[in-house]
Amino acid sequence: MDLTDPALVLGGQSCSRVNRENGAEIYDIYVPVYLDGAFAGILLVGTSMGTTAAAVRTTTLLVFAGTSFACLIFVYTMFANFRPNQQLVHLAYHHSLTGLPNKVYLEEP
Secondary structure, eight states, X not given: OOTTOGGGSGGGSOEEEEEEETXXXXXXXXXXXXXXXXXXXXXEEEEEHHHHHHHHHHHHHHHHHHHHHHHHHHHHHHHHHHHHHHHHHHHHHXXXXXXXXXXXXXXXX
């Protein structure tokens, strides 16, 4: 591969690809370099996919844990507020001393 070939970098923009060398996956990024407006060459930046895959796994795990925690807090809040709200509705429609339905309950359609 000729790294000085400007056709390697499509349209003068960066490109990337995964290379498999000696059983390892390497993620390569090709960036065109210009000096005084003239093409000077291509900068190649590579990193192991093992490192990238580990970072993706860790990020996915953290996002999943955070989302699960948020859902648990939401469900807990719903259940914690259900019983007091049910009691308030009962008090709104029933007499507090006798427990019989009040005028508001009887006037509801």
